[in-house]
Amino acid sequence: MTQTTSSTAGAVESRDGTRIGYWKTGHGPAIVLLHGSMQSARSNSMLAAALADDFTVYLPDRRGRGLSGPHKPDHDLATEVDDLAAVVEASGAERVYGVSAGGLVVLEAARRLPAIRKVAAFEPALLTDGTRHTAWxxxxxxxxxxxxxxxxxxxxxxxxxxxxxxxxxxxxxxxxxxxxxxxxxxxxxxxxxxxxxxxxxxxxxxEGVILAERADSVDLFADVRAEVLLMGGGKGLPFLAPGRDALAARLPHCRRVEFADLAHDAPCDPAGPSPRGKADMVDRVAREIRAFF
Structure with missing residues (x-):
């Protein structure tokens, strides 16, 4: 992993028998960081390093990536929750974080898994415009x-x-x-x-399948009993902002934080050379997560 703290690899078995691999680093209470689309566990390396002094950080690869097994034809949002549940159970984590599609998964998991007590999500990919963004x-x-x-x-x-x-x-x-x-x-x-x-x-x-599955279903999240830190960026994806507004109005225990100058990928490792100020962007998001967790 591209981080200064040491890390070890591990794996659990999801409900359907698929291997879900993860990286583990840090020390303290367990937290799980779930990556977004066109990413892998390594995409949260900088964020993990920023949190590793206070938490034992688990970084799972979602299916089809890195250490984890392949998707199956019937893959859906429930499958994603089962995969996360296996990591949560093995780690004992009560706190989870997700970005983009991973943010949608952790919010859905909070509806279904009583073990999750706190959820942080950065620009969760909850659509409020029907099929407009999944017609492709x-x-x-x-x-x-x-x-x-x-x-x-x-x-x-x-x-x-x-x-x-x-x-x-x-x-x-x-x-x-x-x-x-x-x-x-x-x-x-x-x-x-x-x-x-x-x-x-x-x-x-x-990713398109799970986005379409939960589109226009924000009312379901009124069932979430976990505390939620809902984050977004002023330079993020405009079509995801209405979803955050709707979630903030329906989640029973929600704290909202908007970073006026951050983009959708602000908490994630860069795909190429690190742009100027990237570490500061990640640290700002990490501070909010640390304080909330």
Whole structure:
């Protein structure tokens, strides 16, 4: 792991027998950090390092990544909760954190798992606009099935409105070609165990499935009895902000924190060279999590 504290690998077995691997670091009460889309356990390394002096941090790989087993055809949000439950039970953790799709999973887990007492979520991917942000799934699946990984990733990027402004004015074919070149370059440099864009691409289908499953279902979270720290960024994904507003109004025990200058990926390790101020961004989020936990 790309962090200064030492870490060890471990694994548990989910309800359906799938291996869920994790990294473990630090000392103190157990917490679980769950990564988001197109990420792996290693994507929370900086955040784990910032919390390791106070907590024993568990970093699971969600299915299809790193240390964990593959997805199954019937994968859904309940599967994600079962996977997290296995880590929670083995670690004894009562505190969990998730970002983006991982944030949606930890909130759903708080509905179903009484053992979870506190939940922190950064820009959880709860949709409030029906199928608008999941209508790309069928095209994504078709492109992936014919081996057009770059095209599939571009489809999901546009479908989820993740494309930066300069890409929106470029021909789609050119964007796909640039994405393919980027993946080829990453493949050449990657270590055998690296979670590259090409390896992570199939997981995007399952992210779309769980986002669609829980879209327009915010009322269900009124059942959550755990305390919730709900975080977001002023430079985050605009289409996720209504979900946070709706959650804040329905969660019985909710504390809201908005970082005016942070983006959606602020708490996560950078995919490439660390940009200026990245450590400070992670530390700011870590301070809120530490105080809440």
């Amino acid at each position: 799934l069928s095209r994504f699946d078709a492109e992936l099935a014919r081996g057009d990984v770059a095209g599939a990733l571009v489809t999901s990027m546009y479908g989820l409105e993740l494309a930066p402004p300069f890409l929106k004015v470029m021909p789609r074919r050119l964007v796909a070609a640039l994405t393919d070149r980027m993946m080829r370059s990453e493949d050449r440099k990657a270590t055998p165990d690296a979670s590259t864009m090409r390896k992570l691409a199939p997981t995007v289908h399952h």
